[in-house]
Amino acid sequence: MKDKYRLKKWQELPPGGVITEGGNAADYETGTWRTWRPVWEEKNCIHCLTCWVFCPEGAFLLRDGKTPSGKDRKEIRKIDYFYCKGCGLCVRECPVNKKGAKEVIQFVREET
Amino acid sequence: MPKTIAITGNGAMAEAMRQINPDVVAAFPITPSTQIIEDFAKFVADGKVDTELITVESEHSAMSACIGASVAGGRVMTATSSNGLALMWEMLYIAASMRQPVLMTVVNRAISAPINIHCDHGDSMGARDAGWIQFYAENNQEAYDNMIMAPVIGENMEVRLPVMVCMDGFIISHSIETMEIEEDQKVRDFIGEHTALNSLLDTDNPVTWGALDLHDYYIEHRRGQQEAMYRAKSVIEDVSMRFGEEFGRKYDLFESYCLDDADRVVVAINSVAGEIKEVIDELREQGEKVGLLKIRLFRPFPYAEIAQALKGCKIVTVMDRSTSMGAYGPLFSEISNALYDAEAKPLLYNRTYGLGGRVMLLDDIKDVFKESEEYLNNGKVEKMFDFLNVRGG
Amino acid sequence: MPKLQEMAKKEAAFSSGHRLCAGCPVPIFTKMLTRVTDYDIVVGSATGCLEVASSIFPYSAWKVPWIHTAFENAAAMMSGVETLHKVHRRKNKTDKKIKCVAIGGDGGTYDIGIQSLSAAMERGHDLLYICYDNGAYMNTGIQRSGATPLGAATTTTPVGTVVAGKQQQRKDLTRIMIAHHIPYVAQASIHNPVDLSNKIKKGIEIDGPAFLNILSPCIPGWRIAPDMAVELAGLGAETCFWPLYEVEDQNFKVNYEPKKKLPVTDWLFTQGRFRHLRDAKWSHLVQDFQTRVDQQWDWLLGRQAATK
Ligand SMILES: Cc1ncc(C[n+]2csc(CCOP(=O)(O)OP(=O)(O)O)c2C)c(N)n1
Ligand code: SF4
Ligand code: SF4
Ligand code: SF4
Ligand SMILES: [Mg+2]
Numbered sequence: 001m002k003d004k005y006r007l008k009k010w011q012e013l014p015p016g017g018v019i020t021e022g023g024n025a026a027d028y029e030t031g032t033w034r035t036w037r038p039v040w041e042e043k044n045c046i047h048c049l050t051c052w053v054f055c056p057e058g059a060f061l062l063r064d065g066k067t068p069s070g071k072d073r074k075e076i077r078k079i080d081y082f083y084c085k086g087c088g089l090c091v092r093e094c095p096v097n098k099k100g101a102k103e104v105i106q107f108v109r110e111e112t
Numbered sequence: 113m114p115k116t117i118a119i120t121g122n123g124a125m126a127e128a129m130r131q132i133n134p135d136v137v138a139a140f141p142i143t144p145s146t147q148i149i150e151d152f153a154k155f156v157a158d159g160k161v162d163t164e165l166i167t168v169e170s171e172h173s174a175m176s177a178c179i180g181a182s183v184a185g186g187r188v189m190t191a192t193s194s195n196g197l198a199l200m201w202e203m204l205y206i207a208a209s210m211r212q213p214v215l216m217t218v219v220n221r222a223i224s225a226p227i228n229i230h231c232d233h234g235d236s237m238g239a240r241d242a243g244w245i246q247f248y249a250e251n252n253q254e255a256y257d258n259m260i261m262a263p264v265i266g267e268n269m270e271v272r273l274p275v276m277v278c279m280d281g282f283i284i285s286h287s288i289e290t291m292e293i294e295e296d297q298k299v300r301d302f303i304g305e306h307t308a309l310n311s312l313l314d315t316d317n318p319v320t321w322g323a324l325d326l327h328d329y330y331i332e333h334r335r336g337q338q339e340a341m342y343r344a345k346s347v348i349e350d351v352s353m354r355f356g357e358e359f360g361r362k363y364d365l366f367e368s369y370c371l372d373d374a375d376r377v378v379v380a381i382n383s384v385a386g387e388i389k390e391v392i393d394e395l396r397e398q399g400e401k402v403g404l405l406k407i408r409l410f411r412p413f414p415y416a417e418i419a420q421a422l423k424g425c426k427i428v429t430v431m432d433r434s435t436s437m438g439a440y441g442p443l444f445s446e447i448s449n450a451l452y453d454a455e456a457k458p459l460l461y462n463r464t465y466g467l468g469g470r471v472m473l474l475d476d477i478k479d480v481f482k483e484s485e486e487y488l489n490n491g492k493v494e495k496m497f498d499f500l501n502v503r504g505g
Numbered sequence: 506m507p508k509l510q511e512m513a514k515k516e517a518a519f520s521s522g523h524r525l526c527a528g529c530p531v532p533i534f535t536k537m538l539t540r541v542t543d544y545d546i547v548v549g550s551a552t553g554c555l556e557v558a559s560s561i562f563p564y565s566a567w568k569v570p571w572i573h574t575a576f577e578n579a580a581a582m583m584s585g586v587e588t589l590h591k592v593h594r595r596k597n598k599t600d601k602k603i604k605c606v607a608i609g610g611d612g613g614t615y616d617i618g619i620q621s622l623s624a625a626m627e628r629g630h631d632l633l634y635i636c637y638d639n640g641a642y643m644n645t646g647i648q649r650s651g652a653t654p655l656g657a658a659t660t661t662t663p664v665g666t667v668v669a670g671k672q673q674q675r676k677d678l679t680r681i682m683i684a685h686h687i688p689y690v691a692q693a694s695i696h697n698p699v700d701l702s703n704k705i706k707k708g709i710e711i712d713g714p715a716f717l718n719i720l721s722p723c724i725p726g727w728r729i730a731p732d733m734a735v736e737l738a739g740l741g742a743e744t745c746f747w748p749l750y751e752v753e754d755q756n757f758k759v760n761y762e763p764k765k766k767l768p769v770t771d772w773l774f775t776q777g778r779f780r781h782l783r784d785a786k787w788s789h790l791v792q793d794f795q796t797r798v799d800q801q802w803d804w805l806l807g808r809q810a811a812t813k
Contacts, residue, residue: 007328007329008329008332008563009332010332010333010339011336013329013332013333013336014310015211015309015336015337015340016209016210016309016310016321017209017210017321017322017323017325017329017333017562018319018320018323019319019320019321019323019562019563019565020310020317020319021565022318022319022320022565022567022568022569022570023318023565023566023567023568024520024563024564025521025522025523025559025564025565025566026520026521026522027522028522028524028564029522030522030523030524033527048509049510052509052513053512053533053698054530054533054698054735056525056527056529056530056531056532057521057532058517058519058520058532059521062513073510074510074513074514082521083521085528086527086731087527087528087731087732088731088732089530089732089734091732092733092735092736093735135589135592136588136589138584138585138588162596163592164588164589164591166585166628167628168584168624168628169623170620170621170624172577172581172621173578173581173584173620173621173624174581176575176578176581176582176584176585177581177582177584177585177588178585179574179585180549180574180581180582180583180584180585180586180589181585181586181588181589183572184547184586184590185589185593186589188585202575203574203575203578206574206575210574312547312571312572312586313570313586313590313593313599313603315545315546315569315603318568318569318570319570320560320565320567320572321571321572321573322572322573322574323560323561323562323563323565323573324557324560324561324562325562326562329563
């Protein structure tokens with residue numbers, strides 16, 4: 001664990017229980033909760049960002065890309081398993097998955 | 113030059129608020145503190161202050177809004193009494209634990225039931241463990257002076273705690289007395305600018321206030337809060353001294369009246385001290401060695417200093433204007449704590465008086481001293497705990 | 506969806522690493538808060554699941570300034586924050602215009618916090634209040650609230666042999682807020698991110714008080730699988746249990762009208778908390794449920810027609 005999260009003595013704490021670094025929960029791993037793993041494959045992905053907007057863990061990482069017609073867009077880069085809790089929401093809501101012919105995100109049991 | 117004026121206690125507190133000119137006041141009316149807020153609303157309406165007044169729908173929301181505005185980085189004030197303070201209970205603790213220097217006048221009034229609008233100290237004594245610095249005052253001058261010192265103390269970086277300035281309902285809040293109101297500019301210079309700490313409105317440095325502590329941190333945060341209370345005592349001494357230098361009225365952590373050579377001492381809080389002093393003057397003329405220790409600071413409680421001041425006296429009567437049902441009065445408990453380590457312990461006992469505004473006449477106070485004389489002569493305390501002036505004995 | 510593309514350019518208000526249940530849909534809207542507007546925002550939460558799971562010391566998921574003090578006072582607390590900002594603006598201590606957002610669960614909003622909410626709205630603070638309605642006190646282990654729907658099993662309205670779940674209809678808080686005649690009141694749901702983001706944006710950017718009620722299914726509370734929150738919220742709109750609509754200066758606009766309104770049983774029977782209602786013994790509850798939903802939907806369409 002990072003030294004900044006070592007248990008502090010009372011003298012080391014700022015007054016009032018304040019957390020001075022907003023958003024530092026990003027240092028906290030929630031991927032350990034997962035028993036099922038979503039596996040994203042780019043091949044059939046239409047980069048609609050549905051999975052990205054719904055994923056409660058913000059686990060879909062983006063990159064800059066282009067639409068087939070050449071316009072700038074954000075695209076899915078990968079799933080961040082440091083955070084993914086394996087809820088399966090992305091698997092269920094991906095519109096390509098929903099149509100049923102092809103699968104973009106598969107859901108597989110975590111190996112234990 | 114200070115102005116000498118005749119004014120009610122509430123009027124004096126409204127004046128203090130006008131001079132402090134806080135960023136935000138959030139308040140809700142309740143007798144006998146209502147006039148403070150009414151007067152202040154008029155100051156706002158007349159443009160005499162820069163304050164935004166939030167006329168909330170309850171005292172719980174008053175304190176909640178005060179905490180919000182304080183965490184946002186402002187100097188904030190409110191005033192209340194009795195059930196209003198009781199409704200704030202949850203938020204009193206939160207203000208203190210979040211280390212917000214909120215300033216509040218408490219005009220002491222009995223707590224329901226039965227509903228009663230008159231003075232006793234059940235309201236603020238019930239809040240004594242909430243983590244607020246608590247000042248008490250004999251008259252409107254002292255209440256005003258305490259309030260002028262309050263922001264300097266509470267906002268001190270070593271302290272960062274809320275401050276409650278208490279005075280007696282009606283007896284002080286509604287009685288006109290002459291007192292000195294200091295010059296606005298002098299008061300403002302004495303108080304200085306408010307310094308925000310980890311302000312919520314600093315959007316470039318986003319902070320999180322009011323997080324959840326599990327068992328791994330709660331006690332450390334509480335430990336730090338307790339330390340701030342310890343440190344507050346010396347800050348209060350220091351600020352009181354500077355206040356004396358600036359305005360000529362000298363304050364200690366408590367007031368000693370004819371205490372040096374006193375055999376029989378009464379310990380009391382707030383307006384009754386005025387009557388006690390009168391009786392002491394009379395008894396002293398008759399050669400009786402009587403004295404008064406008047407509490408000014410109840411939290412943090414100055415145990416060692418009080419023990420020192422009571423050294424050498426033979427009997428101490430502690431007068432509580434509130435009850436802790438099933439226990440001795442809150443003031444008595446502290447005084448007996450203070451005396452625990454004393455080498456020569458005086459006789460000590462507790463009297464409850466004045467609940468719900470029951471009047472104490474000078475003769476009643478004389479009776480108190482008469483009783484302490486008897487006890488002293490007999491070398492023992494007959495009744496450790498009793499009510500004064502109650503029908504049925 | 507161009508809307509999502511736009512949002513993707515901006516940083517979320519809410520980080521990963523929070524401790525909400527797997528599949529809890531609450532972050533869908535908390536992440537959006539900064540993505541829909543260019544204003545700086547300050548957020549205040551009432552006690553509840555979101556508050557607890559986002560701020561376990563020394564970790565915070567809030568990338569914007571955030572405060573929590575108690576359960577019943579989010580609106581009052583944020584009134585103080587908003588008022589101080591007003592003072593700063595007046596005294597030229599800042600040239601920023603910061604927007605305040607209060608967030609409470611249904612318990613903190615419909616029930617214990619309704620007094621402070623109502624008063625803050627009446628006082629006219631420049632404040633968006635967001636209620637995420639998951640239909641019970643989830644953080645304390647699924648007790649009924651004023652928002653719990655008729656018939657739902659909770660730990661304080663259990664299914665027994667003589668009583669089956671909550672015996673009262675839920676209150677319609679959105680209508681109560683409309684009665685405050687504030688500039689903006691809306692109902693949204695986590696299953697429709699475009700509509701949701703539009704409403705958050707409007708609520709934040711409008712001058713004065715705004716109220717947004719968001720349907721937010723709860724995994725253990727509704728007894729649904731962790732991947733079902735979006736689907737269940739969607740069925741809420743398709744059955745008209747949870748109409749998506751907004752009211753701007755008393756003008757009603759229904760944002761989604763299902764082509765074919767589904768029976769409420771389509772929503773009820775996909776959730777474990779209503780499972781017992783399949784028993785014919787409780788069919789009158791299902792009837793009453795449907796009747797109320799129909800009445801509210803008709804009322805809403807009527808208001809829309811009347812204020813066009
Ligand atoms: C004054 C007070 N009463 C009760 C509680 C206990 N409590 C904490 S959160 C909560 C329920 C929260 O329910 P809701 O507002 O619906 O939020 P949810 O947890 O469902 O997200 C309760 C009862 C409290 N913290 N404070
Ligand atoms: S929802 Fe499916 S198609 Fe859309 S971006 Fe995600 S993986 Fe690709
Ligand atoms: S399984 Fe759940 S947490 Fe994991 S990436 Fe998909 S939506 Fe996110
Ligand atoms: S109990 Fe429900 S509302 Fe609370 S975190 Fe879990 S899913 Fe979300
Ligand atoms: Mg809830």
